[in-house]
Amino acid sequence: xxxxxxxxxxxxxxxxxxxxxxxxxxxxxxxxxxxxxxxxxxxxxxxxxxxxxxxxxxxxxxxxxxxxxxxxxxxxxxxxxxxxxxxxxxxxxxxxxxxxxxxxxxxxxxxxxxxxxx
Amino acid sequence: xxxxxxxxxxxxxxxxxxxxxxxxxxxxxxxxxxxxxxxxxxxxxxxxxxxxxxxxxxxxxxxxxxxxxxxxxxxxxxxxxxxxxxxxxxxxxxxxxxxxxxxxxxxxxxxxxxxxxxxxxxxxxxxxxxxxxxxxxxxxxxxxxxxxxxxxxxxxxxxx
Numbered sequence: 001x002x003x004x005x006x007x008x009x010x011x012x013x014x015x016x017x018x019x020x021x022x023x024x025x026x027x028x029x030x031x032x033x034x035x036x037x038x039x040x041x042x043x044x045x046x047x048x049x050x051x052x053x054x055x056x057x058x059x060x061x062x063x064x065x066x067x068x069x070x071x072x073x074x075x076x077x078x079x080x081x082x083x084x085x086x087x088x089x090x091x092x093x094x095x096x097x098x099x100x101x102x103x104x105x106x107x108x109x110x111x112x113x114x115x116x117x118x
Numbered sequence: 119x120x121x122x123x124x125x126x127x128x129x130x131x132x133x134x135x136x137x138x139x140x141x142x143x144x145x146x147x148x149x150x151x152x153x154x155x156x157x158x159x160x161x162x163x164x165x166x167x168x169x170x171x172x173x174x175x176x177x178x179x180x181x182x183x184x185x186x187x188x189x190x191x192x193x194x195x196x197x198x199x200x201x202x203x204x205x206x207x208x209x210x211x212x213x214x215x216x217x218x219x220x221x222x223x224x225x226x227x228x229x230x231x232x233x234x235x236x237x238x239x240x241x242x243x244x245x246x247x248x249x250x251x252x253x254x255x256x257x258x259x260x261x262x263x264x265x266x267x268x269x270x271x272x273x274x275x276x277x278x
Contacts, residue, residue: 018193102212
């Protein structure tokens with residue numbers, strides 16, 4: 001399974017990639033914003049994206065993916081500091097499959113991935 | 119600043135470090151800041167604003183604490199406050215501010231937070247925008263120390 005991790009923080013990408021590799025997911029690629037993410041979407045089975053990023057934010061990325069004829073069915077988990085109820089609902093309304101609020105544990109990430117990939 | 123506005127930041131810090139580092143920090147006695155110089159070598163600063171709210175939170179670390187935190191977060195051992203460490207301190211400030219924002223939004227206080235600014239250097243200055251007292255909360259993280267500075271000017275009361 002090929003996973004794309006999108007976050008403008010290199011630290012957060014490293015944490016997520018470490019968690020994924022410890023969970024046995026070794027085919028992981030990274031992007032620092034939504035525009036970079038779109039250019040890396042070929043063959044991606046799961047997208048993990050932050051919300052607040054420069055150039056193109058995560059919510060715009062989700063909208064772009066959902067209207068893409070090629071990538072619209074790729075599962076998306078948003079991983080963000082935006083934890084207010086209204087924001088979670090907005091993300092879900094726009095096509096996010098699941099939502100993780102930072103800070104999060106390795107176990108939470110593994111559970112959410114398992115759930116959306118069922 | 120009232121305790122009800124400070125406690126969400128302390129809870130957010132505890133939750134963030136316990137989840138990301140596996141260590142629950144010990145809080146010291148808060149005090150009011152009486153100058154602009156910060157004790158740490160590196161700080162992550164986040165501003166927040168809304169119609170009735172202006173404020174900021176800064177997390178300041180001595181170099182050895184910042185390197186310890188970075189190693190615990192990523193598994194990598196570094197010896198200088200390079201760009202990766204700076205990014206990690208900015209992200210930590212972002213998560214703490216976001217987590218406090220979530221707690222406060224549940225109490226009817228909503229605001230936007232800025233992207234993090236990271237400042238590096240001995241005895242650096244932090245300019246908090248709100249003209250209100252700055253509360254400094256010292257923390258111990260095992261054998262290491264750091265501080266969090268919080269200031270917030272609010273013209274609306276929290277709901278219970």
